[in-house]
Amino acid sequence: MQISNYMTHEHRSCDGLFAEAEKLAASGEWDAAEKAFLDFANETLKHFKKEEEELFPAFEAKTGSTEGPTQVMRFEHEQVRGLVGKIAEAIEKQDRDAYLSLAESMMILLQQHNMKEEQMLYAMCDRVLPPAEKSDLVEKMEKVEL
């Protein structure tokens, strides 16, 4: 369960950052909201990078397919990246309604994505990868920088 635990923990901590930013934007504290949203975006994009550069390739190597689940996950990352850009625009314009609306889409999209990963992908990684390789992988992911 090493991979599941590590990655799921990251999902939850991103959720916390997201909620923080949303709280600030909802109350119109735009400077603080911008900072908090940047924290969320950085953590999320770093998490995506860990997946795309370390976890997915390891999974693909083990299962011998580059299409299928990892491909879908990469595509969904692109969708989230698109929304990150749009929310940043909403912050720039201090448009509360747009922010909250986009945030809602982002939240559902991201949660669906996380559910699939936690339910399927991480669980499969934990099953197919040997323990030594998993420790190695977590170590490498720890070192990933944006």
Add this chain to the structure above:
Amino acid sequence: MFQNSGLSLDQAPPISVVFRFFLAGSLWGIAAGIWLFFAGAPALEPSTPEALILTHMLTLGVMLSFMLGALFQMLPVLAGVALHDPVKAAIRSQYPILFGTLFLLSAFATASGALYAFALLFLGIGLLPIAARMLSRLYRLPSHSPSSRGMGFSLYNLLLLVAVGGWMLALLGGWMQRGDLPALKQLHLDLGLLGWIALLIVSVSFQVIEMFYVTPPYPKRYARWMPALLTGTLTVEFVAALNAPVLEPWIESFAAILLMVHALLTLRRLSMRQRPLTDATVWFWRLGMGALAAAMLLLVVGNLTDLSTSLTMVLYVLYTSFALSVVLAMAYKIVPFLTWFHLNAQGYFTAPMMHEVIHPQNAKRHLALHSTTVFVALVAAFDPRLWPLAGSLLCASFAWIAVNIYRAWHLYLHVQKTGERFDMGSFS
């Protein structure tokens, strides 16, 4: 946003699959309101044909439609793979269920054996294959979450529920002698209301409450075992119904306490949520879970002493409020999200944002209407002159959501027709 459509759409079923079920559910809600308006208090008295009709309009019509729509949407997310050809699968279960329900309602009205048999046949055709397919999908998951486990158990209860319905029919028709009708009826009720509807909602809440509202998780062991414990309890009730019907109320009370605990745990989590906004869906959940806790308490009390007719009606109203509130909470998230999601994934620049599909203010007004409906129905339990008013309000409430779903669908088609789309040829 540079996107290639295909992939993500392979995962999510076409929007029409979900919307067709939601719209059908709303139309049944309107019908139930009209029925309550004309039938009045007899629609709430146990075992009258009027009451059987109202109950099955709400369960087979409203709840089943919304629940199947939600399952079609959520299973690919939970199970990773979409059902093969979801549009065909949806149509193949929706129409038989529609006809089966109509046959059943007419059977209640006329007590005709042939109509009962047709009802069972069509409902079986509509429900059993899809439930079995969904169940086998869930069964093959490499790992389980409380949510996927709960959905599996609730589908299993659904299968039992249909079987017990068939059994009751066989007794009524005189084709079979084994079994005691009142005991089976009790079992049918508990499998349907507690084991299928409530457990499916419990399973959804395991996922949705924690993730969408960013709350502390449900206690781990509780979430892991609750669906199995509830289902086990109902299976024991099955055995008791056949061999020792006197034990049924005790077993039912235990199941009710489990659900009451769940309602309280959920209310607690909602009050600890990190997302700041009190949009309507939070209150729909609160209203629903509050009603569930109260309904289950009343159910337990009713098993210890006899409830007055009015209190029995209150129990009915509370349980219904629970189920309908959660349905509305889900609909107000799912409908705008899917409209945005599908158009966005298809590459339309002009994809409307969620708030442009259904504005939060609109959902808040519906919340006010829905709360009024619940309140009037509760008072009507003590003053039967109010039932027609409760019926009209129920009708208005479902007309409201029907219009919202229809508008979202219309907007979706409109954007598809007129919207500018990212040219996929220039990407990749």
